[in-house]
Amino acid sequence: MTDVATHRRTGAPRVGESAPRPDGVAKVQGRFAFSSDLFAENLLWGQTIRSPHAHARIIDIDIREALSLPGVHAVLTADDVPGELHYGLEHQDQPVLAADVVRYFGEPVALVAADHPETARRAAAAVVVSYEPLTPLVDSALAAQADPIHPDGNVLRTLTIRHGDLDATAAVVVEGTYEVGMQDQAFMGPESGMALPSADGGVELFVSTQWLHADRRQVAGCLGLPEDMVRITLAGVGGAFGAREDLSLHVHLCLLSQHTGRPVKMVYRRPESFVGHVHRHPARMWYRHHADTDGTLVKVEARLLLDGGAYASSSLAVIANATCFAAGPYRVPHADIEGTVVRTNNPPCGAMRGFGAVQSCFAHEAQMDKLAAALALDPVELRRRNALATGDTLVTGQVITGAAPVAEVIDACASHPLPDLAAVDEQPMMHRPGGAGRTADAHHVRRATGFALGFKNLLFSEGFDDYSSAVCRLENGAVTITCACAEVGQGFVTLAQQIAREELGIDEIVLAPAETATVGSAGSTSASRQSWMSGGAVQAACRAVRGRVLQQVARRRGVALDGLVLRDGIIESLDGSVRVDLADAVDGPIEETAEYHHRPTQPLDENGQGDAHVSFAFAAHRAVVDVDPELGLVRVHDMTTAQDVGRVLNPLQAIGQIEGGTAQGVGLAVMEELIVEDGIIKNRSFTDYLIPTTLDMPTVRIAALIEEPEPDAPFGAKGIGEPPTISSTPAIVAALRAATGLELTRVPVRPQDIALPRS
Amino acid sequence: MSTQSYRLRVNGADHEVAEGWIGESLLDVLRDRLGLPGAKNACEEGECGSCSVLVDGVLSCACLVLAAAAIGTEITTVEGLGAEGALTDVQQAFIDAGAVQCGFCTPGLIVAIHDLLDQDASPERLVVEEALSGNLCRCTGYGRILEAVDLVAARRSAS
Numbered sequence: 067m068t069d070v071a072t073h074r075r076t077g078a079p080r081v082g083e084s085a086p087r088p089d090g091v092a093k094v095q096g097r098f099a100f101s102s103d104l105f106a107e108n109l110l111w112g113q114t115i116r117s118p119h120a121h122a123r124i125i126d127i128d129i130r131e132a133l134s135l136p137g138v139h140a141v142l143t144a145d146d147v148p149g150e151l152h153y154g155l156e157h158q159d160q161p162v163l164a165a166d167v168v169r170y171f172g173e174p175v176a177l178v179a180a181d182h183p184e185t186a187r188r189a190a191a192a193v194v195v196s197y198e199p200l201t202p203l204v205d206s207a208l209a210a211q212a213d214p215i216h217p218d219g220n221v222l223r224t225l226t227i228r229h230g231d232l233d234a235t236a237a238v239v240v241e242g243t244y245e246v247g248m249q250d251q252a253f254m255g256p257e258s259g260m261a262l263p264s265a266d267g268g269v270e271l272f273v274s275t276q277w278l279h280a281d282r283r284q285v286a287g288c289l290g291l292p293e294d295m296v297r298i299t300l301a302g303v304g305g306a307f308g309a310r311e312d313l314s315l316h317v318h319l320c321l322l323s324q325h326t327g328r329p330v331k332m333v334y335r336r337p338e339s340f341v342g343h344v345h346r347h348p349a350r351m352w353y354r355h356h357a358d359t360d361g362t363l364v365k366v367e368a369r370l371l372l373d374g375g376a377y378a379s380s381s382l383a384v385i386a387n388a389t390c391f392a393a394g395p396y397r398v399p400h401a402d403i404e405g406t407v408v409r410t411n412n413p414p415c416g417a418m419r420g421f422g423a424v425q426s427c428f429a430h431e432a433q434m435d436k437l438a439a440a441l442a443l444d445p446v447e448l449r450r451r452n453a454l455a456t457g458d459t460l461v462t463g464q465v466i467t468g469a470a471p472v473a474e475v476i477d478a479c480a481s482h483p484l485p486d487l488a489a490v491d492e493q494p495m496m497h498r499p500g501g502a503g504r505t506a507d508a509h510h511v512r513r514a515t516g517f518a519l520g521f522k523n524l525l526f527s528e529g530f531d532d533y534s535s536a537v538c539r540l541e542n543g544a545v546t547i548t549c550a551c552a553e554v555g556q557g558f559v560t561l562a563q564q565i566a567r568e569e570l571g572i573d574e575i576v577l578a579p580a581e582t583a584t585v586g587s588a589g590s591t592s593a594s595r596q597s598w599m600s601g602g603a604v605q606a607a608c609r610a611v612r613g614r615v616l617q618q619v620a621r622r623r624g625v626a627l628d629g630l631v632l633r634d635g636i637i638e639s640l641d642g643s644v645r646v647d648l649a650d651a652v653d654g655p656i657e658e659t660a661e662y663h664h665r666p667t668q669p670l671d672e673n674g675q676g677d678a679h680v681s682f683a684f685a686a687h688r689a690v691v692d693v694d695p696e697l698g699l700v701r702v703h704d705m706t707t708a709q710d711v712g713r714v715l716n717p718l719q720a721i722g723q724i725e726g727g728t729a730q731g732v733g734l735a736v737m738e739e740l741i742v743e744d745g746i747i748k749n750r751s752f753t754d755y756l757i758p759t760t761l762d763m764p765t766v767r768i769a770a771l772i773e774e775p776e777p778d779a780p781f782g783a784k785g786i787g788e789p790p791t792i793s794s795t796p797a798i799v800a801a802l803r804a805a806t807g808l809e810l811t812r813v814p815v816r817p818q819d820i821a822l823p824r825s
Numbered sequence: 826m827s828t829q830s831y832r833l834r835v836n837g838a839d840h841e842v843a844e845g846w847i848g849e850s851l852l853d854v855l856r857d858r859l860g861l862p863g864a865k866n867a868c869e870e871g872e873c874g875s876c877s878v879l880v881d882g883v884l885s886c887a888c889l890v891l892a893a894a895a896i897g898t899e900i901t902t903v904e905g906l907g908a909e910g911a912l913t914d915v916q917q918a919f920i921d922a923g924a925v926q927c928g929f930c931t932p933g934l935i936v937a938i939h940d941l942l943d944q945d946a947s948p949e950r951l952v953v954e955e956a957l958s959g960n961l962c963r964c965t966g967y968g969r970i971l972e973a974v975d976l977v978a979a980r981r982s983a984s
């Protein structure tokens with residue numbers, strides 16, 4: 067028998083420690099294969115022909131010239147789609163290729179495959195599509211009454227929440243209307259992938275995505291193939307943030323590959339990427355808050371209107387979030403809230419980090435500040451007095467049973483010392499509002515702070531069973547984990563190893579590729595759900611393997627099963643008679659598959675009441691800004707945050723999520739907006755769509771990660787990716803309001819909103 | 826499309842480009858013809874720095890250089906940094922500091938940071954921010970990346 071003393075584990079990081087990423091070395095060396103890095107012999111390049119109109123009838127598509135160009139192997143239109151003509155995440159309403167009508171600028175109309183990317187681009191330009199332009203419906207406020215622009219109508223969903231006494235009112239009432247512009251996820255790795263025909267007549271697709279099995283269902287449907295003939299493998303993903311939850315080029319690549327019998331690769335260029343994925347829903351929101359003179363919230367009224375653009379995508383779930391969390395993380399006994407998401411000829415909108423909660427948080431936090439001003443109360447104190455806690459009831463009637471350390475989050479963030487900032491005129495030019503040489507007169511610059519609190523649900527809601535699956539295989543002392551969870555940069559691959567080490571005490575954990583053929587669905591990499599759901603599946607699979615190992619040892623050694631423990635890769639009996647290394651304990655491989663489900667949730671009833679959500683996470687931000695009121699320029703100096711995380715599974719990755727999420731909130735606050743005029747996106751480049759650079763990003767200081775374990779969650783850990791994106795934006799705008807005295811009811815706040823305010 | 830065959834010198838080795846379309850950027854040729862996909866293609870118009878390479882020692886956006894115009898230059902890509910297979914100190918610091926998430930911006934940043942630290946061994950934070958302001962990262966918010974730069978500077982001055 068092995069001398070176990072020589073088998074002391076080296077102690078690779080377990081749960082709770084800063085384990086390094088398993089893909090880190092390949093990524094820093096440039097060897098990690100992203101979906102745009104793929105290559106195959108005999109490769110063709112695909113290109114998409116897209117609508118230049120926001121709304122038009124297609125009169126004719128003439129492909130003859132394109133097809134006649136040397137090097138062109140296929141030109142396909144809607145007529146070439148063999149299966150379902152439409153796809154969609156929740157609602158199948160989006161054409162694979164537009165047939166008779168185009169409903170948004172950039173909608174795919176035809177496809178080309180050629181032997182060189184430039185040939186493909188030239189062929190795409192040679193496809194002649196004749197359109198009869200139609201008046202685009204671009205005002206979301208008019209959509210419900212307008213003629214339907216789609217057979218399924220213009221109202222995608224209306225959700226009404228009626229809670230408590232709708233006639234209730236109180237001594238202090240504040241009202242406001244707010245707007246959120248269209249934000250883009252702007253991941254760095256463009257949409258890309260490669261499809262290859264497989265021997266059985268099926269197709270093999272390598273693509274960057276957030277949910278492999280949902281892709282397979284939709285791709286197979288459109289190709290008219292059984293699901294097992296469509297094999298999808300995750301190719302390296304260059305960021306996602308919601309933009310890869312819907313299909314983009316998936317079906318197109320497969321169609322071209324099936325048609326030509328050759329491998330086909332496609333890579334969107336940035337201007338195409340800006341029309342090639344869904345965006346964050348623009349929102350218009352009206353609010354009225356009622357409170358007692360001591361600041362106790364009595365009622366919240368709200369009307370939310372989100373612009374879903376041309377197709378449904380995940381709009382139905384986004385409006386549910388915006389509406390359910392419209393009152394903020396506060397005790398609100400009476401609520402009258404209605405949220406509607408409509409279809410227009412604007413670019414389709416869907417998932418983006420924060421998913422509906424971002425929009426309503428901007429509004430409810432502005433309202434809380436307005437209320438504080440009306441009450442002459444400190445804004446932080448007003449929030450503290452109304453903060454939700456475990457046992458409280460949401461406006462949906464759901465009682466919070468899990469961790470809700472909201473007061474702790476508020477206090478940790480608000481009490482953190484302010485940064486030690488140099489005076490404005492001592493700031494380096496680069497750190498003045500607008501950057502070097504822009505600020506007119508440093509003595510006019512005003513500095514202020516702002517505070518905001520936000521929350522959202524974790525995991526899918528409203529009765530959706532978004533399970534995850536994982537396989538754990540123990541063979542010759544080595545463990546392989548197979549899970550179809552899409553690693554998009556968030557670090558699930560690190561966590562999966564940490565969990566397997568924790569459960570089995572083995573350091574070397576191999577991660578098999580994420581693909582549809584080898585394992586069941588892991589659900590989507592979204593909704594802050596993978597640490598919990600796929601983490602839970604990996605944990606359950608490892609525990610099942612451990613159980614079988616212990617059973618075998620108990621049987622063979624004739625000891626009681628409940629007298630055996632596995633610790634650090636060693637199986638020991640309590641009486642000391644057994645002490646064996648896990649690697650030597652069993653002969654032959656042991657493999658177990660686990661499916662992890664969260665506790666069931668319910669749909670919302672006609673009053674928007676029901677236990678629709680599994681769990682909630684909370685975060686607060688405090689921003690310090692400098693503003694040049696004459697030029698409307700802004701410098702965000704500091705973002706301090708505290709977050710409810712349940713438990714920290716990997717400190718370094720947690721910090722990265724919080725810093726990165728905060729950066730996207732900074733972008734929405736002061737720089738990022740897709741400018742859409744008559745349905746046309748005007749700024750489809752990083753020259754014109756600005757995201758924060760090293761010079762724009764303030765230091766993010768984490769005041770506290772509040773670790774109150776979530777009872778249901780594996781290791782007590784809550785997902786952490788989204789909350790930082792929710793409260794960061796309103797904190798900055800609160801600071802801008804404090805600095806300028808302006809209402810600033812719209813994000814992003816533009817220079818003209820400060821320098822040339824209306825009214 | 827008019828094509829031409831030529832040679833490029835990349836990472837110390839000569840590479841034959843057979844019948845390349847002369848409109849191909851250096852980035853296209855590195856990635857699609859020479860099997861060197863380390864330089865990335867996040868924008869292809871000089872705005873993101875993901876394609877950063879050194880051309881005759883000068884930090885350049887490979888997407889803005891025509892490959893045929895780089896004939897006769899010494900090109901260094903992320904694949905050519907450090908000794909075969911070994912991590913450079915900047916690469917190691919990226920791992921240690923948690924500066925990698927999706928990693929799409931990473932190779933460009935690694936090249937840019939080597940270039941920066943070769944010129945200034947312990948740059949002020951503001952100098953680092955300015956030097957890297959052309960390298961977009963959407964995942965990290967830059968906090969861990971700046972940390973990684975400080976880590977390299979500290980390790981270099983300690984050794």
Ligand code: FES
Pocket residue numbers: 865866867868869870871872873874875876877886887888889
């Ligand atoms: S790809 Fe060259 S700068 Fe963006």
Ligand code: FES
Pocket residue numbers: 254304305555924925926927928929930931961962963964965
């Ligand atoms: S790590 Fe994803 S873009 Fe920087």
